[in-house]
Amino acid sequence: MTGKRRDLFIGAAVILVGLAAVYRGLFLGQVLAGRDIFRLFLPQGGFLKDCLQRGELPLWNPNVWLGQPFAATLQSEAFYPVRLVLLAIADHVWVPTLQHLVHVLIAVSGVWFLCRRLRVTRGSSLAAGIAFGLGPVFTQLSGTPNLVAGLAWSGWLLAAIRVHCDGPDRKTTATIAVVAALSFLAGSPEMMLWQSALSIGAAFAWSRGLKRSWIFAIAGFAWAVAATAFVFFPAVELALLSTRFEATDQLMWSVSPTQLFSAALPGLDLPRGTYLGGDQWLLTSMFLGALLCAAAVFARHRSSRALPFTITAVLLLVLSLGDHCWPSAKVLSLPPLALFRYPAKYFLGGAFCLCVLAAQGLDRLTAWAHRREPSRRNAGIVGGVLVAALAVVPALPLRRDAFLGPVWFTLAVSIAALAFFLLPRGRHFRQVVLGLGLLELVIAQGGLWKLGWSDPEVLRKPSQLAALIPTREARLSFEPQGAADSKVADPATVEIAASRDRLVPLRHLEEGIPGLEGYEPPVPRLANAFRNLDNRGIFDLAGVTHFTRPVDFGPPFDDAEEVARGPGGMPVLYRSTTALPRTFVVHRAVIADDVQMIAALEDPSQPARHTAFLESGEAMPGADCTGSSAQRSTNGHQELTMIVNACAKGYLIVSDAYFPGWYASVNGVPAVIERVDLALRAVRVPAGNSVVLMQYHPKSFAVGVGVAGPAFALILFAQRRRRRA
Numbered sequence: 001m002t003g004k005r006r007d008l009f010i011g012a013a014v015i016l017v018g019l020a021a022v023y024r025g026l027f028l029g030q031v032l033a034g035r036d037i038f039r040l041f042l043p044q045g046g047f048l049k050d051c052l053q054r055g056e057l058p059l060w061n062p063n064v065w066l067g068q069p070f071a072a073t074l075q076s077e078a079f080y081p082v083r084l085v086l087l088a089i090a091d092h093v094w095v096p097t098l099q100h101l102v103h104v105l106i107a108v109s110g111v112w113f114l115c116r117r118l119r120v121t122r123g124s125s126l127a128a129g130i131a132f133g134l135g136p137v138f139t140q141l142s143g144t145p146n147l148v149a150g151l152a153w154s155g156w157l158l159a160a161i162r163v164h165c166d167g168p169d170r171k172t173t174a175t176i177a178v179v180a181a182l183s184f185l186a187g188s189p190e191m192m193l194w195q196s197a198l199s200i201g202a203a204f205a206w207s208r209g210l211k212r213s214w215i216f217a218i219a220g221f222a223w224a225v226a227a228t229a230f231v232f233f234p235a236v237e238l239a240l241l242s243t244r245f246e247a248t249d250q251l252m253w254s255v256s257p258t259q260l261f262s263a264a265l266p267g268l269d270l271p272r273g274t275y276l277g278g279d280q281w282l283l284t285s286m287f288l289g290a291l292l293c294a295a296a297v298f299a300r301h302r303s304s305r306a307l308p309f310t311i312t313a314v315l316l317l318v319l320s321l322g323d324h325c326w327p328s329a330k331v332l333s334l335p336p337l338a339l340f341r342y343p344a345k346y347f348l349g350g351a352f353c354l355c356v357l358a359a360q361g362l363d364r365l366t367a368w369a370h371r372r373e374p375s376r377r378n379a380g381i382v383g384g385v386l387v388a389a390l391a392v393v394p395a396l397p398l399r400r401d402a403f404l405g406p407v408w409f410t411l412a413v414s415i416a417a418l419a420f421f422l423l424p425r426g427r428h429f430r431q432v433v434l435g436l437g438l439l440e441l442v443i444a445q446g447g448l449w450k451l452g453w454s455d456p457e458v459l460r461k462p463s464q465l466a467a468l469i470p471t472r473e474a475r476l477s478f479e480p481q482g483a484a485d486s487k488v489a490d491p492a493t494v495e496i497a498a499s500r501d502r503l504v505p506l507r508h509l510e511e512g513i514p515g516l517e518g519y520e521p522p523v524p525r526l527a528n529a530f531r532n533l534d535n536r537g538i539f540d541l542a543g544v545t546h547f548t549r550p551v552d553f554g555p556p557f558d559d560a561e562e563v564a565r566g567p568g569g570m571p572v573l574y575r576s577t578t579a580l581p582r583t584f585v586v587h588r589a590v591i592a593d594d595v596q597m598i599a600a601l602e603d604p605s606q607p608a609r610h611t612a613f614l615e616s617g618e619a620m621p622g623a624d625c626t627g628s629s630a631q632r633s634t635n636g637h638q639e640l641t642m643i644v645n646a647c648a649k650g651y652l653i654v655s656d657a658y659f660p661g662w663y664a665s666v667n668g669v670p671a672v673i674e675r676v677d678l679a680l681r682a683v684r685v686p687a688g689n690s691v692v693l694m695q696y697h698p699k700s701f702a703v704g705v706g707v708a709g710p711a712f713a714l715i716l717f718a719q720r721r722r723r724r725a
Contacts, residue, residue, distance in 0.1 A: 008122075011112075011122070011126040014126070014130065014438075015105075015108055015129075015130065015134070018130060018134045018441075019101065019104065019134070021442070021445070021446075022134060022139055022445050023097075023101065023451075025451065025453040026097070028453075029455070029456070030453040030454060030455060030456070031093055031094055031096070031097045031453070031454060031455075031456045031459070032096055032097040032100060032142050032143070032451060032452065032453065032454075033096075033452050033453065033454035033459060033496050034142070034143040034451060034452015034453075034496070035142070035143020035144055035284075035452060036143055036144055037096045037142075037143050037145070037452070038452075038454070038459065038495075038496045038499050038507070039499060039504060039505060039506060039507065039519060040075070040506055040519055040520055041075075041096050041145050041146075042092065042093065042096060042459065042507070042510075043506040043507050043508070043509040043510050044070075044076050044077075044506065044509070044520070045083070045087060045092040045095050045096065046092045046509060046510045047061060047063075047070070047509045047510075048070075048076070048078060048083070048084075048087060048092075049087045049092045050637075051637060052084070052087060052088065054636060054637075056636055056637055056638065057071075057638075057701075058070050058071050058076070058078040058079075058637075059071050059072075059234075059637075059638055059661075059696060059698065059701060060637055060638040060661075060696045061509075061637065062514060062634075062637055062638075062656065063508065063509055063512070063513065063514045063515055064505070064506060064509070064515055064517070064518035064519070064520070065515075065516075065517065065518040065523060065524055065527040065528070065531070065657065066516065066524075066527045066530070066542065066655070066656055066657035066679060066680070067514075067656045067657040067659070068238075068518070068523075068524050068527065068657060068659070069234055069237075069238050069659070069661075069698070070637075071231060071234060071701075072231070072234035072235045072237065072238040072700075073235075073238065073520050073521070073522065074146070074187040074188070074189060074231070074235050075146040075187040075188070075520060075521075076187065076520070077145070077146060077149065077185065077186060077187045078231070079185055079230070079231055080149065080182075080185040080186055080187065081182070081185070082099060082102055082103075082149065082182075082186075083095065083099060083149075086098050086099055086102075091456075091460075093456045093459045093460055094456065096142075096145050099145055099148075099149070100142045100145060100148055103145075103148050103149050103152035104133045104134065104138070104152075105133070106133075106152040106153065106156070107129070107132055107133035107138060107151065107152040107154075107155065108129040108130060108132065108133035108134065109129065109155070109156075110129075110152065110153065110154065110155025110156035110157075110159060111125075111128050111129040111132045111133065111154075111155035111352075111355060111356065111359075112125045112126055112128070112129035112155070113125075113155065113156065113159045114155045114156075114158050114159040114162065114356065115128050115129070115356060115359045115360075117159050117162040117163065117166075118162065118305045118356070118359075118360065119305070120359045120360055120363055121363055121366075121430075123430055123431075123434060124359040124360075124362045124363050124366075124430070125359055127358075127359060127362065127434050127437060128355045128356060128358055128359035129155070129355075130438070130441070131288065131289055131292050131355050131358065131437065131441065132155070132351070132352060132355040133152070134441065134445075135287075135288060135289065135355075135441060135444075136285040136287045136288075136441070136444045136445060137283065137285055137286060137287070137288060137348070137351050138151070139285075139445065139451065140283065140284040140285040140451075141283070141348075142451060142452075143284075143452060144282075146186055146187035146188045147188050147191070147345065147348065149183075149186030149187065149188070150183050150184075150186040150187065150188035150190075150191030150192070150195075151188070151191060151348050151352065152186075153179055153182055153183040153186065153195075154183075154191075154195055154349075154352045155352075156179050157176070157179045157180060157183060157195055157199055158198065158199060158202060158356075160172070160175045160176045160179050161176060161199045161202050161203050161206070161217055162202070162206060163175070164176055164203065164213065164216065164217060164220070165202075165203055165206035165207055165213045165217075168213045168216050170718040171718050171719060172216075173216045173217075173219055173220045173223065173718070174220070174223070174714075174715045174718035174719060175220075176199070176217060176220030176221070176223075176224070177220045177221070177223035177224045177227060177711075177715060178224075178227075178715060180192070180195070180196070180199075180220065180221050180224035181224040181227045181228050183195060184224060184225075184228050184231075184232070185228055185231060188345075189235075189340070190340045190345045190346070191345075191348070191349070193336070193337070193340075194312065194316055194346065194349040195349070196221050197312065198308060198309070198312045198349070198353070199217060199221070200214060200217055200218055200221070201308045201311065201312065202308035202309075203217035203218075205304045205307055205308050206304055206305075206308075223711060223714070223715070226707050226708065226710075226711035227708050227711040227712050227715065228708065229703070229704035229705075229707035229708045229711070230701055230704035230705045230707075230708045231704065232704065233700040233701070233703055233704040233707075234698060234700040234701050234704065236700075237660065237698070237700040238522055238524070239339065239522055241524060241525055241526075241659070241660070242521075242522035242523055242524055242525055242528075243522060243523050243524075243525050243528050244339055244521070244522045245339075246525070249341055250332060250333070250338055250340065250341050251322045251323040251329060251332060251343060252276065252341060252342060253280035253281060253282045253322075253341075253342045253343065253344045254278075254280060254320070254321060254322025254323040254324050254328075254343045254344065255280050255286070255320040255321055255322065255324070255343060255344050255347055256269070256273075256278050256279050256280070256321075256324055257321065257324060258279075258399070258402075259272075259279060259280060259286055260286075260317060260320070260321065260347075261405075262286050262287060262405060263286050263287060263288045263293060263347075263351070263354075264287075264288065264289070264290050264292075264293035264294070264409055265290070265402075265405030265406055265408065265409045266287040266290075266404060266405050266408055266444060267287075267401060267402055267404045267405045267408075268398070268399070268402045268405035268406075269286070269399070269402070270399060270400075270401040270402055271399060271400060271401055278323075278324070280342070280343075280344040282342050282344040282345065283344050283347065283348075285444075286347065287444055288351055288354060288355070289358075289437055289440050289441065289444075290408060290409040290412040290413060290440060291358075291412050291413065291416055291433060291436055291437045291440060292354065292355065292358040292437060293354060293358070294412075294413050294416070295357075295358040295359075295361035295362045295365065295433070296313075296354045296355075296357040296358040296361050297361065298361035298362075298364050298365050299357040299358070299360040299361040299364065300360065300364055301357075305360065306357060306360050309353040309356050309357050310353070310357065312349065312350075312353050313349075313350045313353035313354055313357065316346045316347070316349040316350040316353070317346075317347065317350040319331065319332065319343060319346040320343050320344055320345075320346040320347040320350065321343065322343030322344075323343070328343065341521075362430065362433060362434075365420065365429070365433075366426060366429055366430045368420075368426075369420050369423065369425075369426025369429040370425055370426040370429075371425075371426075372420075372421070372425070372426065373424075373425070374421065374422050374423065374424055375421045375422075376421075376422070378421040379418050379421040379422050382414055382417045382418055382421065383414075383418070385414070386410060386411070386414040389406070389410040389414075390407060390410060393406045393407055393410070408440075412436055412440060415432075415436060416432070416433050416436060419432040419433070452496060454496050454497060455497075458497050459496075459499075459500065461500060461501070462500070462511070463500050463501045463502075463503055463507075463511055464501055464564075465501060465502070465503050465548065465564060465570075465571075465573050466503060466508070466511040466513060468563050468564050468573060469513060469545075469546050469573075471545075473543075473545075473581070473582055473632065474513065474514070474543075474545040474546055475513075475514045475515065475516055475542060475543045475544045475545060475546075475579075475582065475655070476503065476508060476513050476514065476515050476516070476544065476545075476546045476547070476548065477515070477516045477517065477539060477544045477546070477547045477548070477556070478503060478504065478505050478508070478515055478516075478517050478548055498570065501570065502548065502570060502571055503548055503571075505517055505518060505519035506518065506519045506520065514582075516531060516539070516542055516544055517531060524657060524659065524679075526657065526658060526675075526678060526679035527657050527679050529598075529678060529679065530542075530601075530677075530678050530679035530680075533598065533601055533602060535601070535602060536556075536557055536578070536606075537601055537602070537603070537604070537606045537608065538601055539556070539576065539579065540576070540578050540579050540580050540606065540609070541580060541601070541606070541608050541609070541655060541677060541680070542582075542655045542680075543579050543580055543581060543582035543655045544576060544579055545575060545576055545579045546563070546573060546574065546575055546576070547560065547573070547574040547575075547576070548571040548572070548573055548574075549571055549572055549574065550571050550572075551565070551571070551572055555572075555574050556574060556576075557576075559577070559578075560574040560575065560576055561574060561575045561576075561577065562574055562575075563575050580609060580655070581630070581632075582632060582654070582655045582656075583630040583631075583632045583642050583652060583653070583654050583655070584628075584629075584630055584652075584653055585628035585629070585630055585644060585646050585650045585651070585652055585653070585685065586609075586610055586611060586612050586650055586651055586653060587620060587622050587623040587625070587628070587646075587647075587648050587649070587650035587651075588610060588611045588612070588620055588621065588622035588623075588650075589611065589612040589613075589614055589617065589618065589619055589620040589650075589651055590611060590612070590613060590614070590619055591614055591615075591616065591617070591619055592613040592614065592615070593615075594678060596613065597613045597615075597677060597678040598678060600613050600677075601677060601678060608677050612650075612651040612653060612676050612677070612682050613676060613677050613678075614651070614674050614675070614676050614682060615674060615675040615676070616674060616675075617651075617672070617674040617682070617684065618684060620649070620650065620651070623647065623648035623649070623650065625647035625648050626647065627645075627647050628644075628645060628646045628647050628648075628650065629644070629645050630642050630643070630644045630645075630652055630692075631643040631644075632654075638695065638696035639693070639694070639695045639696070640654070640656075640693070640694040640695075641691065641692070641693050641694075642654070642691070642692040642693075642694075643689070643690075643691060644685050644689065644690040644691070644692055645688070645689050645690075646685050646686065646687050646688065646690065647687065648687045649684070649685065649686050649687050650684075650685060651674070651676065651682045651683065651684055651685065652682065652683045652684075652685045652692055653676055653677070653680060653681070653682050654680065654681045654682070654683075654694070655680055656680065656681055657679060657680070657681075658673070658675040658676070658679055658680060658681045660698065660699070660700075661696050661697060661698030661699065661700070661701075662681065662694055662695070662696050663694070663695055663696075663697060664683045664692060664693065664694045664695075665692070665693045666683060666684075666685055666686070666690050666691070666692050667690055667691055668691075671683050671684065671692075672684070673694070681694070
């Protein structure tokens with residue numbers, strides 16, 4: 001076996017052993033379910049799988065926020081190839097776990113390949129890949145699959161840029177477009193922001209005087225946007241019509257300076273402050289490795305191979321400070337960064353750059369070690385510094401549980417320094433450092449943090465509360481977020497296990513029950529304004545027949561009937577007797593602006609029960625007749641048929657969200673959908689029997705497909721032309 005093959009075999013074995021050790025819950029038949037998996041990605045996966053089985057495009061989700069676009073909410077990963085393939089072959093409960101494991105391999109191999117293209121040795125390249133894909137940061141991101149998926153493609157994207165700069169042509173440009181498109185479809189646009197900036201900067205640094213290299217790299221990203229226009233255009237449309245531009249929490253979860261240093265000193269940020277305080281809580285762990293951070297310092301930062309990563313790492317780490325750093329706060333308040341929340345996400349880009357720099361730094365240190373003779377004097381100095389440093393640690397003004405970090409860092413770096421000065425000609429220096437680094441990861445993964453595992457059968461078990469809701473014409477208002485029982489020994493585990501039974505958002509999707517609220521951003525502006533009125537009138541108008549509320553909260557209103565009270569902190573299920581049907585006919589209509597609509601919705605007499613408050617359309621004085629009815633029949637997630645019997649002309653009101661892309665016909669004749677009661681839909685109907693059909697065909701998606709089709713065809717053409725050459 002050649003040395004290259006031996007190294008590859010050893011590397012593959014280390015990666016597989018690392019996967020087995022870190023994700024050992026798999027051997028117990030468990031699945032990842034922590035963080036946002038059980039409340040967001042798992043139910044979204046179930047909804048997406050249902051769309052695939054129906055043969056429907058996943059464009060509209062009727063069961064959250066009165067209904068909202070689904071694929072346009074990027075974190076749904078509705079058109080992400082990896083997710084779609086896994087959903088096609090596996091149960092949706094297992095998909096987040098399988099998807100994470102796939103992206104661990106993508107992340108490790110991508111960083112390894114990138115480092116090799118940067119002329120880093122195989123050992124250092126493998127170390128960087130393992131530190132990135134099997135390190136605590138990437139592991140603890142398992143609860144947010146879209147962040148993991150976007151981050152995983154970073155190495156492959158920069159590797160594609162490097163290959164492109166070595167020989168720019170249409171094929172390499174097309175490869176950049178493909179990888180960038182995969183990263184975007186993964187559902188984390190913030191990743192694409194810094195990935196594109198780093199890639200273009202790297203292309204400029206690596207272009208070797210060929211201007212077309214970085215120009216074609218920019219063209220590759222533009223190509224990627226065109227190829228994903230069928231998602232990009234709807235996402236922009238939803239953002240413009242959502243609360244995103246009204247948000248005031250962009251700087252929430254900024255990385256505190258103490259947390260930033262915890263990347264090298266584990267536990268330095270413990271205990272963290274309050275959940276919404278000065279410490280970020282997006283990333284459970286920010287530890288990269290003491291030796292990794294130290295090695296990154298020794299990279300040849302002024303060289304073209306390191307300079308893009310150095311500049312990007314500094315900028316992203318400073319940006320991650322967010323509210324703790326005045327310049328960062330100012331920059332993050334500017335578009336397009338102002339559209340995104342949680343500055344802690346930018347730390348992930350800095351972590352990626354540090355891993356690549358560490359590989360280069362380790363090679364440089366090894367080269368220095370090979371040129372040095374052993375020096376007991378220098379080793380003695382290192383030993384003295386070690387003792388002094390450990391003696392000073394107790395006197396440092398650290399947080400209560402933070403003393404492990406300085407001790408850890410001092411020991412790790414000092415042992416590596418002793419190996420540097422004592423090993424003859426640096427023999428086995430790299431192996432010592434790699435062994436210490438691997439030991440760091442083992443200790444960190446094994447003792448400092450825990451993953452959220454669950455029994456898949458528990459996650460599949462249908463809800464008992466859902467079985468008590470008699471009709472799918474019902475709509476549910478959910479218990480407030482964060483209302484989990486805090487009196488149990490392990491609230492997080494209990495919340496995961498009971499989440500479907502409790503119908504917490506968004507696990508009601510798996511039961512097929514429409515909800516007045518949602519969990520995923522961005523939230524449509526009109527639906528949010530409608531729900532924020534929070535009075536009985538809007539519950540009745542939206543057709544909310546059932547409520548789940550914590551025991552301590554009591555009923556939503558005094559005459560709500562209690563249906564069931566579950567044990568062990570389960571919420572109470574209530575039923576309303578005053579909810580309107582989700583489709584009904586009124587014969588009186590007035591034209592009103594938003595202020596007048598809100599006033600009507602806040603009126604305790606509930607005039608919206610018999611009057612349509614329209615943004616535009618035909619005003620009607622009302623009719624002296626009763627007995628009009630509307631029967632609702634759902635043909636799919638984005639199609640709705642209603643059989644109407646009206647005693648006089650009027651408006652059919654549908655208690656679903658008014659949103660661009662919905663079209664209606666009455667008895668086969670196209671009809672205008674009007675905005676009514678602030679956020680709902682209305683269609684004018686004649687007297688007598690009518691069949692009303694509503695379908696969702698957004699122009700943003702159609703135009704996006706029109707742009708993406710030729711862009712994808714050009715990608716195939718570029719590959720084909722290369723093979724013929």
